[in-house]
Amino acid sequence: MYETLLVLLLTAGLLGVMSSPRAPAAKLLTEQAFWPAWQRFWTAGCQLASHRRQVLYVAVDTARHQAIIRPVKRHAGPVPATLMTLPLPTSLHVAADFWATAISAHGWAPATTLEWYSRRTGLWWYQTFQLKGALTYVTFSETRRPEKHRTT
Numbered sequence: 001m002y003e004t005l006l007v008l009l010l011t012a013g014l015l016g017v018m019s020s021p022r023a024p025a026a027k028l029l030t031e032q033a034f035w036p037a038w039q040r041f042w043t044a045g046c047q048l049a050s051h052r053r054q055v056l057y058v059a060v061d062t063a064r065h066q067a068i069i070r071p072v073k074r075h076a077g078p079v080p081a082t083l084m085t086l087p088l089p090t091s092l093h094v095a096a097d098f099w100a101t102a103i104s105a106h107g108w109a110p111a112t113t114l115e116w117y118s119r120r121t122g123l124w125w126y127q128t129f130q131l132k133g134a135l136t137y138v139t140f141s142e143t144r145r146p147e148k149h150r151t152t
Helices: 002-018 025-052
Strands: 056-061 066-071 084-087 092-094 098-103 112-118 124-130 135-141
Touching (some): 025 124
Antiparallel strands (some): 056 066, 066 084, 124 135
């Protein structure tokens, strides 16, 4: 356990040293710490869908600063209870202000790229889901990608 913590601290330190001058390490740390938390949240959602053999709804709501996972509403009636929530850093928001997808009963999700914007650093973050949602890759840029390269 201590080895894992040491590796995480070293990685965070290196990211801080290697960050661009426009976005100091202190400003990026909160946002960079979010991505591993998101990965755990996403993976747990995929595993939960597979275990329950149930389609799950995943939504990112910038206005409420949270991501949620809940069963998909199938019929008229109340919205199913939320199974998991993840708070979002207040500086990050989804470019579309709201994003949603579904995780299949097999634990798979469609390949897509989720576009985030940081109000704190002015950076655009691109989170790409590949291999039926099993792999998440995060990059950032000081400029927004052209429209034809965005999928959100």
